[in-house]
Amino acid sequence: DAGVIQSPRHEVTEMGQEVTLRCKPISGHDYLFWYRQTMMRGLELLIYFNNNVPIDDSGMPEDRFSAKMPNASFSTLKIQPSEPRDSAVYFCASTPTSGRGGTGELFFGEGSRLTVL
């Protein structure tokens, strides 16, 4: 089975540009998470969805960040306008409600490494 698929794997952009990161969760997984990882702040939960509905976006840093999940197989994280401090690795993860005996195991994509110059 295919895992969580993220694109692009790497993106270099200039400050002020719009960035869109994409994620395809594992089929049948009804939870989807967006995390940001930096050396300084570790793995931060930005937002998560259940059945395509945003449940908690309290980790979204500011209004420049937005996330959508139009259907069960696709989600986007958008940054507009981007700033150098947004440089990080952005991970998407998914999990099924009843997966693995209720452990809540998260299945991560390979991440999107964003560099904002």
Add this chain to the structure above:
Amino acid sequence: GQSLEQPSEVTAVEGAIVQINCTYQTSGFYGLSWYQQHDGGAPTFLSYNGLDGLEETGRFSSFLSRSDSYGYLLLQELQMKDSASYFCAVRDRGGGFKTIFGAGTRLFVKA
């Protein structure tokens, strides 16, 4: 809210045993999980403790004591490939599957 504390770095020699501790403060959670992340890679699930006690999976074991707000990951027969970052994480009881991660412990395995 949730907060988790882990040591930033641990160094051990090949073949040895190492324990990575995690203490947490939380208003309620379902269980404690551990993830491994190699440089440039994605976090991968290692283990989960929903109840107090020890869970064993091959060379890795994990322990939870809710009364002490404490858990640990035990790695035995260390191999060079175990050099990685290890994260403890809690699943927030109030938030369903909302999962919060500790800052991670960097493990260096030396020959």
